[in-house]
Amino acid sequence: MEQEKEKEAKKWNFQGNEELNASAVSVRGVFNMLIANLNAEDQRPLLRLCRADPTDSSCFRTTHVASDAITSAVQSFRFNCYPPTVSLLEARRAVAEHLSSDLPFQLSPDDVYVTVGCTQAINIIISVLARPGANILLPRPGYPQYEARAACSGLEVRHFDLLPERGWEIDIDALEALADENTVAMVIINPSNPCGNVFTYQHLKRVAETARKLGIFVVADEVYAHITFGSNPFVPMGAFASLVPVITLGSLGKRWIVPGWRIGWIVTCDPNGIFQKTGIVTNIKNYLDITTDLPTFMQAAIPQILRNTKDEFFAHNLDIMRESADLFFVRCKEIPCLICPHKPESTMTVMVQINFSQIEGIIDDVDFCVKLTKEESVIILPGVTVGLKNWLRISFAVEPLALEDALSRIKAFSLRHMPKCP
Numbered sequence: 001m002e003q004e005k006e007k008e009a010k011k012w013n014f015q016g017n018e019e020l021n022a023s024a025v026s027v028r029g030v031f032n033m034l035i036a037n038l039n040a041e042d043q044r045p046l047l048r049l050c051r052a053d054p055t056d057s058s059c060f061r062t063t064h065v066a067s068d069a070i071t072s073a074v075q076s077f078r079f080n081c082y083p084p085t086v087s088l089l090e091a092r093r094a095v096a097e098h099l100s101s102d103l104p105f106q107l108s109p110d111d112v113y114v115t116v117g118c119t120q121a122i123n124i125i126i127s128v129l130a131r132p133g134a135n136i137l138l139p140r141p142g143y144p145q146y147e148a149r150a151a152c153s154g155l156e157v158r159h160f161d162l163l164p165e166r167g168w169e170i171d172i173d174a175l176e177a178l179a180d181e182n183t184v185a186m187v188i189i190n191p192s193n194p195c196g197n198v199f200t201y202q203h204l205k206r207v208a209e210t211a212r213k214l215g216i217f218v219v220a221d222e223v224y225a226h227i228t229f230g231s232n233p234f235v236p237m238g239a240f241a242s243l244v245p246v247i248t249l250g251s252l253g254k255r256w257i258v259p260g261w262r263i264g265w266i267v268t269c270d271p272n273g274i275f276q277k278t279g280i281v282t283n284i285k286n287y288l289d290i291t292t293d294l295p296t297f298m299q300a301a302i303p304q305i306l307r308n309t310k311d312e313f314f315a316h317n318l319d320i321m322r323e324s325a326d327l328f329f330v331r332c333k334e335i336p337c338l339i340c341p342h343k344p345e346s347t348m349t350v351m352v353q354i355n356f357s358q359i360e361g362i363i364d365d366v367d368f369c370v371k372l373t374k375e376e377s378v379i380i381l382p383g384v385t386v387g388l389k390n391w392l393r394i395s396f397a398v399e400p401l402a403l404e405d406a407l408s409r410i411k412a413f414s415l416r417h418m419p420k421c422p
């Protein structure tokens, strides 16, 4: 059969793109693989702690300010046209204003490009940078979209480690050693998915100084901007843009609990005008000319959403996340086979290490997650998906009661697989 298939395929000039298959590691792909292992006999509800999508829990719900903004944009009949290449001026102005309130300088609407989620923002930046021979520095653990897109675009990736014993700070010496004259940029994700930490001002300053020394710019993925509930406040990378040019990526999805709306942005933070001189801005515009855009009425809703959302909305969500993070950290300590090196203080995810001395019959992180799905109907993400084998990424942005249920099932799983005493 296989031979037949191969013979038939050879008759044609087109074959599948092997590069794409090799790079197709994604949260969605792994989720689909895990869910296929579900035990249909289990009457308990399926608990999904594998995605950073808070809409799974009814306690997280967006604000009427946002839904009203969309409705009135549609009902005005003014936004049924194609949007301009660089997106609606009013939307760009609102994003510039929104981000400038945290920066030591004013962004201009010309610094902003509205995108289809932060995902498209990542795709655009990686594609723009992928000239032959170039390489980019990515964090490990990280967000797999960067690796997947780099593989599709033929951009070489080099990984620098985030150090659990240092609260997931960047190993800056190792980062410096990785770079060469073909390195174009480094990516930081702050607040960090998957680690759940927040970089300090001092650490970000060191990152900026290092990037400056290397002659590269910083891509700052700040989709979780302001989703912090520990002691470190959120500091935007753009605060250091006078030292090193920064491209900030963001979206409404996580903070406004509307990941499905796909509203995102690319922002150049560059008071010294270096991006203009190096041609990156022209590249971005040219790319936008040939790609799809966020629907016009969605763009039109952005100003109202950004300007009118009440602080209480954010405060309420942060209260739930803080409660969930606290609960997670306490309960996790009671699970023998898990080690959580750093209490989550931001985002919606946390990394925990599997302690193999406390568990038997489990080969690795993927095996752990497959068996957990089968036995407990709890889905968590194998660490290998985000670059760290034998770790697990757990999303704690779920209703505290559901989180409690999930953690007691993981504990039962852990105890059931404890090594037998000799």
Ligand SMILES: *Cc1c(COP(=O)(O)O)cnc(C)c1O
Residues within 6 Å of the ligand: 052, 116, 117, 118, 119, 120, 143, 189, 193, 221, 223, 250, 251, 252, 253, 259, 262, 263, 264
């Ligand atoms: C969710 C997420 C994205 C993607 O954002 P969307 O706006 O949903 O496309 C990008 N980066 C990180 C780190 C994320 O967690």
